[in-house]
Amino acid sequence: MAVSNSQNFNRILHVDGDSFFASCEIALNPKLQGRAVWVGGGRRGDGIVIAANRAAKKFGVTTGMACFEAARLCPRGVLCPPHYHEYRELSDRMFRVLEQYSPTLVPTSIDEGFLDFTTMDRNVWRHTTAANYVKEICERIWREVKIPVSAGLANSSRLAKLATDAAKPGFLEISPGAEKEFLKDRSVRELSGLGKNRQRSLAALGAVTFGHVARLPSILLKQKFGIWGQQLWLFANGRWSEPLLLQVKDRTTISSNTTLPYDEPDYPAALTFTLSEATRLTGQLRREQLQLRELALAVRFNDFSEVSGGHRFAHPQFQNSIVNGVLENLFHEIMGAQARPVRQIRIAFWNLTRLDTQPTLWGRTNAERWGALDEATHHLNEQWGKPTVMTGAQLSLQHLDGIHKNPKAKCPFVPQREMVKKLWGTNADPLAHKGDSEKRLAKVSKQIQFNH
Ligand SMILES: [Mg+2]
Known part of the structure; x- marks a missing residue:
């Protein structure tokens, strides 16, 4: 190695x-x-x-x-x-x-x-x-x-x-030098990302702790688990070291799951809320320069029963109006025969792809214009600390009795991409400021990182 x-x-x-x-x-x-x-x-x-x-x-x-x-x-x-x-x-x-x-x-x-x-x-x-x-x-x-x-x-x-x-x-x-001793009696289960299957295969070799792993022949681990086994052996022996890399993983899905403040008997109000949430999600996606190919909507009633439906677009979509149009139809479709009050609404977008915002020969793309609009809206809303610019759905939500107003983001995590932007002011290659040799080192070590 x-x-x-x-x-x-x-x-x-x-x-x-x-x-x-x-x-x-x-x-x-x-x-x-x-x-x-x-x-x-x-x-x-x-x-x-x-x-x-x-x-x-x-x-x-x-x-x-x-x-x-x-x-x-x-x-x-x-x-x-x-x-x-x-x-x-x-x-x-x-x-x-x-x-x-x-x-x-x-x-x-x-x-x-x-x-x-x-x-x-x-x-x-x-x-x-x-x-x-x-x-x-x-x-x-x-x-x-x-x-x-x-x-x-x-x-x-x-x-x-x-x-x-x-x-x-x-x-x-x-x-430095005390790694092996520290790991000796610790269970391999403590390693984040170690699946049940690998855990069982290791146990079959008599390896429950890192100490056990360290004593196994490295060649055996390599035969059994490939490069991962070799890395695990180095780790257990305290010889695994890697530079800190900023890896920005792409999002694979975005979703929202909201329990309404009270059971909502008024379906148009529930639909308005749904569209407003979807608007928030598409805005977030565009800021992360992504578009969606599939979506799902699930509505749960006050008796905990549930109806749901999904849609797959022929092409990836980034426009709020198109996504909301499909969601609205979907809502009517699944809610048509229902009469119970709504307790919870779930929206999920997945099958996400990069949104190409390159300028075209004939001027800026639609995607870029929408992105710029989102960015400006986001800034204005942040600046004023409240929704200042709203879509139709968000505006009509404001006219409801106020309780569904300004739904807060459900996911408390700052997506890594956003965090990167916040910290470095750019989405750009985090290694850009480093020298060529460091870049190469980073690349090499990326290839030999633990894969699971
Ligand atoms: Mg903690």
Whole structure:
């Protein structure tokens, strides 16, 4: 395996917010400090626990548990409804602190990311230690954003993530040379992305921990699992190291799932809401320069029964008017024979492809004009902090009795593409600022990354 020596000097920091949503609720309402807190869905506290803080976990409250069950286990705990918009803001503030500590920051979710610390020991850390430096970062995030974070430092992002998990709450550094020892008794299950099948095949070879893997002949792992097996063997032996790469994955689907604030008996109102949500989704897609080929609509009633339908376009679509036209027909089709009040509406777009916004010989393309329009609308709305420019569907939604107004984004995550744009101000090649040799190195290591 051609892993050059220089790569063994990679130092990657993984940072992860502790029980992020629950911590956000405490940051938003300091009175909750010191109490058992969990965030739960549902309209009347009848949903499931989305996140629970450490104090609540002590009582046995876990993510995915029914909220009433959590209340039974911990009667003095506090159930908070989710505030995704505020979580996003706190996440932004956390990443804004983090980006000041490394030129390369790769956010992977709303509360997690990696920082490249590879050359820190040669300059920044001459008068301090990694532990002190990271402690300072964590303390600053706590001071300024009021979110507790944990961190792990190691020679690859995978190992750094394992270090964070082991450190929670706190910080753990796996110093160069100590990797194998750290991994020895840990289950291979801890490796993110390890599927059940591979887990079973490894167990059949007697490999349950990384220590077991390290003792197997590397050739056996190579025969059994190909390049992945070889990489796993290097990892278990503490010899896997990789530079931090900014990989922007394309979105494969976009969807929205909204439980209405009350059971809606008025179908035209439900349709208006559907079209407004679809408008938001197509706008988001265009900002990410994508278009859709297929869509689905599902409507759930107050008795939890459901009707659904889908449509496949002959060509990829990006225009709101076309998508909404199809959705409207679909809505009438599936709702025609129904009479029960609507509880929940789900819209999904998938089979996404790149939206070509190259200027044509005869002027700008339609796609580009729509994109520019979206961009301008988005900016105006952000600038004013409320929908200032609206489509017909959104406008008629405003005229409804106000309760469906301004539906907030359901997905709390900042898509990576958006995050990249925010941090670097561009979608461009994240390696563009690096030298040719670094680019080549990055390319090589991309080829030898774990594939699963
Ligand atoms: Mg977290």
